[in-house]
Amino acid sequence: MGKMIIDGIPVEFTDEQNILSVIRKAGIDLPTLCYHSELSIYGACRLCNVEDDRGRMFASCSERPRDGMIIKTSTPRLVQYRRLLIELLLASHHRDCTTCVKSGDCELQRLAHRLGVSSVRWGYKERTHKKDFSSPSIVRDPDKCILCGDCVRVCEGIQGINAIDFAHRGTEAMVIPAFNKDIAHTDCVNCGQCRVVCPTGAITINTNIRPVWEALADPNVKVYAQVAPAVRVAVGQAFGGAKGENVMGKIVAALHRLGFDDVYDTTFGADMTILEESKEFLEVFEKGGPFPLFTSCCPAWVSFCEKRWPEFRNNISTSYSPLQMLASVAREYYADPAKNEGKKIVSVGIMPCTAKKAEILREDLKRDGKQNVDYILTTEELISMIRRAGIRFDLIEGEAADMPFGIGSGGGVIFGNSGGVMEAALRTLCEGPERSSIEQLRNSGVRGPGPLREFTFTYKGNEIRAAVVSGLAEADALLRRIKSGESIYHFVEVMACRRGCIMGGGQPAHAGFRTKEARKHGLYESDVNTQIKKSNENPLALSVYDTLIKGREHELLHSHR
Amino acid sequence: MLDQSFYTKTDEILSKYPAQERSLIPIIHEVQEAYNYVPLELLPYIAKHIGITETKAYSVASFYERFSFEPKGKYIIRVCDGTACHVRNSLPVLERLREELGLSSQKKTTDDMLFTVETVSCLGACSLAPALMVNDHVHPAMTPDKATEMLKTLREEDAKS
Incomplete structure (x- = not known):
């Protein structure tokens, strides 16, 4: 608690960890490249430097606020200093900005503009390193790296992976995997959080736009898309809409215009996942183990578990992820000549996730040697396709998703939030009057802030101990406690990305606290506005059990890891 | 493997x-x-x-510069190029060593794995400038000719062992 003077204006502070937060609270957007509130404080970029009343200059991100401080944020000296820093960063950066995939969305470029850096005195850095295309999810371009270390800290601190780190030093310093090997040959789980925090084009999404566009143009191909829950709350903002607004209708319309023959809702797949997963859970629960059962929707988590915790591999539910559920059922649907019209079927998933690009390649998810899903487009790629096609997203009229996989329950739509899968699964076990029992579950602790939530749920007089965790470092710690017997759960939901899929590696980056909250509320609100709350009451999902997949549930809806 | x-x-x-x-x-x-x-x-x-x-x-x-991932020669010659050694002509010493051994800033070790020549920023032996080290032994006040002589001695030493 205290008061400080910032640029002549008195500002109160309470529990702010650093002066930077107080300055931002005061309405001054101090530039930063290496500061992310959820990462450890690093103090590398020095852009947030400020001056005190004695002319001392220091990084405001790594200084605690003290009562009576007098801070200036934009003296001529500071402004000049920041411009020089950007100029130096640009000098050691491969500046092919006009054709860089990150152009227009690049933090470094934005800061150069904002601070008025109009020339670089120290020449041009030629390309000296090869790009790394080894991963299906991300592309590494070390020549664009400015060594801010954001990716290193998110990979190690939040995800507990440490697939990349600083190597060498001085002018030769780089962020690379150990021994400079390809990223695909590391412990990388394709979560894409590195590319979310990367301020430049050093780590970007490995895009599949081109093959999708070619399929769309091919008259002998029928292309269908499915749109994941978290996508619908992250697209609108890119076209001037409100943060976190559900624009599913417009997305469907835009996809139709792009040439997709059918557009489905992955929420349908989510309901299928819940139907299978809750069945599986009850079996395990009644049998008395093995506990805990882990959710299987998140491919980065599955990959993490296989690499780091092989002893828990068999505790992961075998139920397909929503993406694979819908695709597997759709494959049966399109097997009918009346439905495929003699054309080749191409299946596209529109996902908030870079790890899905790796999931679709998994051998255990192929049937008869063929993938259920051909391509994944992340939310970012969808936005970019809409832009390239010149579709006025702001003006387009919404459309409904196509049948027969166009309806999902409220439980399905909240899948995109951390805790959503668990809540949807437990909803199917809710007893008593629907409204109050769902309400009770909602307030049980399944929702809320923080990367880890533990709570209990009563089913037929028995207590179910459940946990919801997001962020793999947090999951790693939880697994350690489960292994030692310190924590005992029956059912655990794991999502690799903090806050869940709404903050997935394929979502538009530059999402501050307000955007994150808005996306979360956007999904919960969609649930509120859905008539069917429980996955096991989705009539479309239930009907496929009697038709398309009759008697083949195990073969078509479960992975055989 | x-x-x-x-x-x-x-x-x-x-x-x-x-x-x-x-x-x-x-x-x-x-x-x-x-x-x-x-x-x-x-x-x-x-x-x-x-x-x-x-x-x-x-x-x-x-x-750390000190750690090498490449196999090094039997005799590792570290030529000091700190300020004191530099101004007292350490570079000609380095050049002579490289010339005699057919090495460069890229190729640091001879094919017979006998010699490795590298530079260091300071050996902390400024009063002996220009200095170099052969493994753990400091050679003070070097000149190009003394370097040639030193290589000869090292070769003889190696032949004996």
């Missing part, structure tokens, strides 16, 4: 230190002492033992 003997030797070194992150640098030091370089294959092995990622081990090991 490294010979099993490398792992046996490394196990021996590992057993001397607590299996903790902070043991990394002393362990790498000893491995380098044993082989004149740090075989890359050993880093993941060491990392696993002390409970860190191979990425972290590589990050630390590649940071």
Whole structure:
């Protein structure tokens, strides 16, 4: 608690960890490249430097606020200093900005503009390193790296992976995997959080736009898309809409215009996942183990578990992820000549996730040697396709998703939030009057802030101990406690990305606290506005059990890891 | 693939230190002492033992100039190019050594694995400038001719052993 003077204006502070937060609270957007509130404080970029009343200059991100401080944020000296820093960063950066995939969305470029850096005195850095295309999810371009270390800290601190780190030093310093090997040959789980925090084009999404566009143009191909829950709350903002607004209708319309023959809702797949997963859970629960059962929707988590915790591999539910559920059922649907019209079927998933690009390649998810899903487009790629096609997203009229996989329950739509899968699964076990029992579950602790939530749920007089965790470092710690017997759960939901899929590696980056909250509320609100709350009451999902997949549930809806 | 003997030797070194992150640098030091370089294959092995990622081990090991991932020669000649040595003409000494041994800033070790020539920023022996070190031995007040003479002596020493 205290008061400080910032640029002549008195500002109160309470529990702010650093002066930077107080300055931002005061309405001054101090530039930063290496500061992310959820990462450890690093103090590398020095852009947030400020001056005190004695002319001392220091990084405001790594200084605690003290009562009576007098801070200036934009003296001529500071402004000049920041411009020089950007100029130096640009000098050691491969500046092919006009054709860089990150152009227009690049933090470094934005800061150069904002601070008025109009020339670089120290020449041009030629390309000296090869790009790394080894991963299906991300592309590494070390020549664009400015060594801010954001990716290193998110990979190690939040995800507990440490697939990349600083190597060498001085002018030769780089962020690379150990021994400079390809990223695909590391412990990388394709979560894409590195590319979310990367301020430049050093780590970007490995895009599949081109093959999708070619399929769309091919008259002998029928292309269908499915749109994941978290996508619908992250697209609108890119076209001037409100943060976190559900624009599913417009997305469907835009996809139709792009040439997709059918557009489905992955929420349908989510309901299928819940139907299978809750069945599986009850079996395990009644049998008395093995506990805990882990959710299987998140491919980065599955990959993490296989690499780091092989002893828990068999505790992961075998139920397909929503993406694979819908695709597997759709494959049966399109097997009918009346439905495929003699054309080749191409299946596209529109996902908030870079790890899905790796999931679709998994051998255990192929049937008869063929993938259920051909391509994944992340939310970012969808936005970019809409832009390239010149579709006025702001003006387009919404459309409904196509049948027969166009309806999902409220439980399905909240899948995109951390805790959503668990809540949807437990909803199917809710007893008593629907409204109050769902309400009770909602307030049980399944929702809320923080990367880890533990709570209990009563089913037929028995207590179910459940946990919801997001962020793999947090999951790693939880697994350690489960292994030692310190924590005992029956059912655990794991999502690799903090806050869940709404903050997935394929979502538009530059999402501050307000955007994150808005996306979360956007999904919960969609649930509120859905008539069917429980996955096991989705009539479309239930009907496929009697038709398309009759008697083949195990073969078509479960992975055989 | 490294010979099993490398792992046996490394196990021996590992057993001397607590299996903790902070043991990394002393362990790498000893491995380098044993082989004149740090075989890359050993880093993941060491990392696993002390409970860190191979990425972290590589990050630390590649940071220090002192650690080499390339096999080095029997005689490692470190020519000082600190300020004092530089102004007292250390570069001609370096050039002479490279010329005589057919080495350059890229190629640091002779094909017969006898000599490695590298520069260091300061040996802390400024009063002896220009200085160089051969393994653990300091040679003061060097000149190009003394360098040639030194190589000759080292060759003879090697032939005898």
